[in-house]
Amino acid sequence: MFLFFKTFFYVFGTLFAVMNPIGAVPVFLSIAQHCRSYEGRITLAKRTSVAVFMTLITFALLGEWIFKFFGSTIDAFAIAGGILLFRMALEMLSGSLSTIKITHEEEEEALSLSEIAVIPLAIPLISGPGSITTVMIHMAKSTDYLGKIAVILAIFVASFSVYLVLMSAEKVQQRFGRVGIRLITRMMGLILASMAVQLVINGIKGAFGL
Template sequence: MISFFKTFLYVFGTLFAVMNPIGAVPVFLSIVQQCKSREGIISLAKRTSVAVLITLTTFALVGEWIFKFFGSTIDAFAIAGGILLFRMAMEMLSGNLSTVKISHEEEEEAVTLSEIAIIPLAIPLISGLGSITAVMIPMAKNVDYSGKAAVILAIFVASFSVYLVLRSAEKVQQRLGRVGIRLITRMMGLILASMAVQLVINGVKGAFGL
């Protein structure tokens, strides 16, 4: 049971830092300007969180087969993923929304609200490469069903937290302001940087049998 909660807290903490839903609030609000009603914003937040849940759960479940198909080891993926997460962390520490997540072109591609919920909000703004890496590695490393269940639960709770933040995006921005959002983004970046470094260390240890 202790191992279950440790895995859950680690994956949820990493996911929340990587997805950084609070940092995504300004982007979300700029995209949903065409929503005329409160119900429309809530519906968009719900669709986005469901898309995040489906995306991350899918990659968590098929991650091991992806490793086998490309002949990659978990340790190699951990090193590469740690480097990617560290790059994102450095951009977050500067108070910016990571370009690894979303580009200006991707932000303008979606036409309808249904499409916006999936691209660019769910993918790649929230559940981008960093989030996918954050679920694939612990899912592959936990061989017992308890550990895998903890990862899936962490994905569900993190996705639900995305819904709660986005549906209250206007209140979040009003209370925190842009300065507050940038401050939280930097704090998340610091947490993510430490996790990324530890991921690389664990990958190197596993690869060289240290």
């Protein structure tokens, strides 16, 4: 049971840092201007979180087959994933906020806010390559069903936290301001950097049998 909670909190902490829903608040608010009511923004937040969950759970469940198809090992993927996460951490440490916006072409192509919730909000703003890599690695490393359930639960809780943050986006921005959001982004970047380095170390140990 201790291993279950250890896996859950580690995966959830990594996911929350990688997804950085607080850092996505300014982008969400700029997109939410398309909503005509508060209920519309809530619906947008809900659909975004559902899209995040569906994206991550799909790659988590199919990750093992993806490894086999491409002939990759979990250790090699862990090293590559660690490098990717470390690069993301460096960007977060600079305090840079996401600059994804809806282009005029996307506005014309999007039939409804349902599409906007999926792209660009859920993918790639929140559940991007870093989040996908994280769930694939930890799901593959979990050898028993209890560990896999812990990863799935972490994905669910992380996705639900995205909904809570986006639902309260205006309050979050008013409370922290853009400076505060940048500060939180830097703190998450530092945490993510340490996790990325550990991921690379574990991958090297596993690959060379150290």
